[in-house]
Amino acid sequence: MAPASVETEIALRHAGLRVTETRRGVYNALHALPHARADEVFARVREGLPATSMQSVYNALGDFVDAGLARRIEPAGHPGLFELRVADNHHHLVCRGCGRVEDVDCVAGAAPCLHPQQTHGFSVEAAEVTFWGMCPACAAQSE
Amino acid sequence: MAPASVETEIALRHAGLRVTETRRGVYNALHALPHARADEVFARVREGLPATSMQSVYNALGDFVDAGLARRIEPAGHPGLFELRVADNHHHLVCRGCGRVEDVDCVAGAAPCLHPQQTHGFSVEAAEVTFWGMCPACAAQSE
DNA sequence: GTCGTATTTTTGAATAGTTCAAAACAATGA
DNA sequence: TCATTGTTTTGAACTATTCAAAAATACGAC
Secondary structure (H helix, E strand, O other): OOOOOOHHHHHHOOOOOOHHHHHHHHHHHHHHHEEEEEHHHHHHHHOOOOOOOHHHHHHHHHHHHHHHHOOEEEOOOOEEEEOOOOOOOOOOEEEEEOEEEEEOOOOOOOOOOOOOOOOOOOOEEEEEEEEEEHHHHHHHHHH | OOOOOHHHHHHHHHOOOOHHHHHHHHHHHHOOOEEEEEHHHHHHHHOOOOOOHHHHHHHHHHHHOOOOOOOOEEOOOOOOOEOOOOOOOOEEEEEEOOOOEEOOOOOOOOOOOOOOOOOOEEEEEEEEEEEEEEHHHHHHOOO
């Protein structure tokens, strides 16, 4: 269900962002579409706010990411996807056929959940895991 | 050291590819630059073959990937990188500062080396792990 | 409530990285 | 050496995203 208007407002303010119609719309779109591309968010926002520009959606999404309200993921070969689930360290399962993305819980919970065999002198902050496979629909189709 | 001309030729033929100057050049460039962008490969190839076009480099890189001779990786926020190390399942460590990429051995060796907590009905083929951190040079600079 | 300021949105253009398509050219097997 | 098929060149197109300036708006102070 869509978050109550008040909740959206609180979330935005808490992140230090001004509350605008565009941002409300983008936040609610992300709530409804948990791994959405910018253009999908745009389409969704326009249902309620037909005057909104693509640029504003990019602005809002960028602001959300900067404020820690949203996360941007970018599976190889796909445009960026945005998600509101930022509180925990989780991973993603991506379909090679259609690009469908699902969340996968992390066993460890906190980053970095895995540690590299070699560090090459780097300080390692996070381990991003992307599982690649075939979703049921694409598997059925490729028989 | 650069592979002997014969070795490059054998590798190409073995992958089912015709041997051309461009492909030799691209193969040798990848050998010298283990995680190179297309434009870096292009620059390197042009040192020896000044008439080569960017498009040919993209063609060759794409052909290599299709033939299983090379792999394309795409760390979020960076253009695609190409590597010849395809025989084993290994991972990558990427610097958030400069984008420098290093290989990290996989403990398991074979894909998928990790198994997701939830599969959502997907058949999982591989687990791609990207470690994010700061390389020594960037860490020193941000003090 | 009104006002002023800083922020946001709009508009329109620009960019990077990559792919498409057709014609000229070259590698390989016969 | 020739014919065929695959490769390279040329030039354009495309997608996802970012930049920049002007108009509009949210919010704190009064």
